[in-house]
Amino acid sequence: MTLSTNTTTMENDGELREEQVSKGLSNLGLSATGLQHTYLCLSVPGRDLKNVSILCNYIHLQKLELPHNKIKDLSCVSHMPHLIILDASYNQLTDFFGFQAPKNLKEVNFSHNQMSVMKDLSEYSSLTKLILDHNSFSAIRGLEKCERLSHLSLAHNSISRIRGLDHLPLRELCLSGNAIQKIENLQALRKLQVLDLSCNRIQSLSGLHTLYLMGTVNLQSNLISEINEASHLHDLKLLRDLNLLKNPVQEKDDYRLAVIFLLQHLTLLDQQTVTAEEKVSSVNKYDPPLEVIAARDHMTNLLYQLMQPQIIFDSTLPSLDTPYPMLVLTGPQACGKRELAHKLCQEFSEYFAYGACHTTRGPYYGEEDGLDYHFVTEDEFQTMIQTGKFVQTLQYGGHWYGLSRESIERVAREGLACCVHMELEGVYSLKNSYFEPRYVLLIPTAVENYVCCLKARGYYSNAQMETAVSRIDSYAKINREKPGFFDNVISCDDRNEAYMTLKQLVKEYLGVEDPGGDPSSITPDNTSSNSTGELLAADTVNADLTDSYSKNYQNKIQARMTPQRTQAEMASNRREKLIREALNGKSPGAYADLFQRSGPTAPSSLASHSRPTAGPMRPVDLGGPELDELSSSEESRASSGLSMRSSAGVRSAESPTRESDVGSRLNIEPLDISLLGQERDSKGRMDSRLTPDAPRLGSERISPTLPSSPGRPGANTKPVLPPIPSGRKTNDSGSKL
Incomplete structure (x- = not known):
């Protein structure tokens, strides 16, 4: 009973005793001098201590913990030269560091005390952690x-x-x-x-x-x-x-x-x-990345299109398996793509027509409504989106731009390829559609000249010009990181040089020659049977028709109808039925044979010697080194949807001299178009290998006999084209399904 009373008395007077110290000591180890063993840590928390002067004798302590007490004086720490960690939180200290600095003191916790003024701690150069919360x-x-x-x-x-x-x-x-x-x-x-x-x-x-x-x-x-x-x-x-x-x-x-x-x-x-x-x-x-923006716009336009009455568009005919041919010029703002597009369509009017886009911005000086753009209001543009009028839309410079279906159909009804220009966002959007255009990038390489051009126009603020210049790097980065994204890249620093390069590029796409260029080029008036003409004829006959993109493009640009009905159109009533069935998916083979593109048909005078009676087509040996070289060249040109060999895909009429030369090299048998369906229906009359996707040799590659056209690339006369399949109209954008 007496011992218990003494213990309580010691605890209540707030003085730290030896008994309490002995209970709080821990971590026996070597002293800082390394000469003796001693306890290095002392922890006495929550004892309501007020006087800890007894700790002056514990000079070897390295860690001292006295939290949750009532201590007001820590002068005893001055006698602990080896102290490293001091925790005096939750006490009643008012003196900030009221002791001499231990040399190696690193961590101090004085939180939840009554300190109000911080003093100079220059002597505590080893201090790494200081906690002074709630003071x-x-x-x-x-x-x-x-x-x-x-x-x-x-x-x-x-x-x-x-x-x-x-x-x-x-x-x-x-x-x-x-x-x-x-x-x-x-x-x-x-x-x-x-x-x-x-x-x-x-x-x-x-x-x-x-x-x-x-x-x-x-x-x-x-x-x-x-x-x-x-x-x-x-x-x-x-x-x-x-x-x-x-x-x-x-x-x-x-x-x-x-x-x-x-x-x-x-x-x-x-x-x-x-x-x-x-x-x-x-x-x-x-x-969002440009791909995401384009995908959203495409989904929006497609959704609204599907809500409209469905029709067969002119841009999907006459071939079912070949995309409608288009040429897209793209590049930074004011790089000259619109001017080059207009100039190209004027010079190659037999092949291209300009497709004007819609925009919500106002016209610049010299721009005409309907010729350069269709200028509409914001409400009109949104109405066109909601009625499914657009193939692609984009936002640029705070304005809406869109390529409408009607702009493409208007060109398609003329039997021409559509040439348009647009910014990079429009290219991404158009790539989501079923169209597969040729994309030509026009990019400035001399930035200073480009900036001068922007300033000369006087339409753009400094911020707009900075944005336009920065987009040059965007175009270059995409061209560098995405090979094949653009089909060709042309520098547009000099507009005349850029157009000449573009013109030559389009000629390569089309497979045409400049009538005013090489004298050996074949023109309607050229009746000589030189080697160039012979090789060109052999090249045409030997075209690789397994490339559907190339073999059907000729029919894409043959959409222009003549007022009179042609002989092929009246040859057989069964022909119209076969085409209608082909469009409905019932007889694709006959449709493909009917519209496959190939070389010129041999004249009847040659046919009388090589084919005395109508019968199954026989293969002809077209071997030879010259023909092999031309075949490989033809394959490289045939990879383009804009590849062709005449002004509208039909060979011009040749003179008798030319025809005899061609006939002397090749045994070509004409195909009687009126027997097309009969031969396909007769057993044993048609080789089973003659499918739309199977390769054909010799006479198997001969296209149906079509009326000759007096026109050649560059001629002033319009070509006489074959009939357009049933269901396609010249005045409407399409016929109802």
Whole structure:
């Protein structure tokens, strides 16, 4: 009973006794001098201690823990030269570091005390961690010489400004629960990785943009109200954790996606994991790639098109398996693509017609409505979208642009290929459609000349010109990273040179020669049987018809009808029925044979010698080195949807001299078009290998006999084309299904 009373008395008077010390000692080891064994740690928490003067005798202690007591004096620490860690939290200390500095003191915890003024800590050069939470400090001072201080916490004090931290090697800084209104004076903290500014009055995140090693930022319970404040953290590539809970900004629409979009490196936002799906959704919402924009526009246009009455378009005929031929000129703003398109369509009027796009912008000086663009209002444009009028749409420079179906159909009804121009966004959109145009990129290489051209036009502001110049790199990057995205690239620094290059390129696509060029070129008036003419004829006969894109293009541009009915059109009533069945998918073989493209048909005078009676077609030996070379050349040209050999895909009438020369080289048998269906219906009359996709040799490659055309590429006369399949009209965009 007496012993218990004495123990209680010792505890109540607040003085630390030997018995309590002996119970709190731990970690037996060598002293700092290494000459004796001693206890290195002492922990006496929660004993209501007021007097710890007895600790002056424990000079070998390296760690001292006295939390949750009532200590007001720590002068005993002055007798502990080897002390490394000191924890005096939750006490009644008023004197900031009221002891002589232990040489190796590294970590100090004075949180939850009654300190109000910080003093100079120049003597504590080894200090690495200092915790001063829940005191009464109003300013940060005295830390200038703490060259090793990496962790500083001053949470829940009365600090109103951030200062006194210049050039400290801080990695963690906690200033939570103060009265800070502005983030400032942190530029010199180059090593800072963790920053806690929660529970303050901060309204802006400016001041953090230079802290490139920052990984965690806590701004919970502040006054941040704008999403774009997160842009100040955009350059912090190592930032992974951001906490904006209990800020007004969270009330904004799509707040989370917007912040994730601005800070793509985040893995944790508002204490919730940022998923990959959220990152993708944020990019698609606020800065979608051109592919995504084009896909959305295509889906929108396609959906509205499917809601309209379905018809057969002229741009899908006469061939079912070949895309309608188009030429697309693309490039940066004001690079000359519109002018070159007009000039090309004027010179190659037998092949191309210009397709004018719709736009919501106003006309520039010299532009004509219906010729350069169709200028419409915003409401009219949206109405056209909702009625399925467009093949592709795009937004550029705050205005809408769109290529309408009618613009293409108007050209297709003329039997011509459509030539259009558009920006990069339009190319992406058009690539989602079933059209497969040839894409030619016109790109400036001399930026200064391009800028001068933009200024000379007088339509663009400085910002618009900067945007236009920056897009040159976008075009170049796509051409570099996506081989084949553009079929050809032409420098447009000199418009005349650019047009000559484009003109030669189109000639290669079409397989035509310049009538005013090489004298050996074949023209309607050229009746000589020179080797060039013979090789060209052999090249045409030996075309590789297995390439559907090449073999059907001739029919694409043969859409122009003549007023009178041709002989082939009246040859057989059964022909119309076969075509109708082919369009319905019942007899594709007959349709393909009927419209396959090939070389010129031998004249009747030659046919009388090589084919005395109508019968099955026989293969003819077309071997020879010359023909092999021409075949390979033909295959390279046939890979283009714009490849052809005459003004409208039909060979012009040749003179008797020319015909005799061709006939002397090749045994060609004409095909009687009136017997096409009969031969296919007769057993044993048609070789089973003659399918639309099977290769044909010799006479098997001969196209149906078509009326001769007096026109050649470059001639003034219009060619007489074969009839257009049943169901296609010249005045309407298509016939109802």
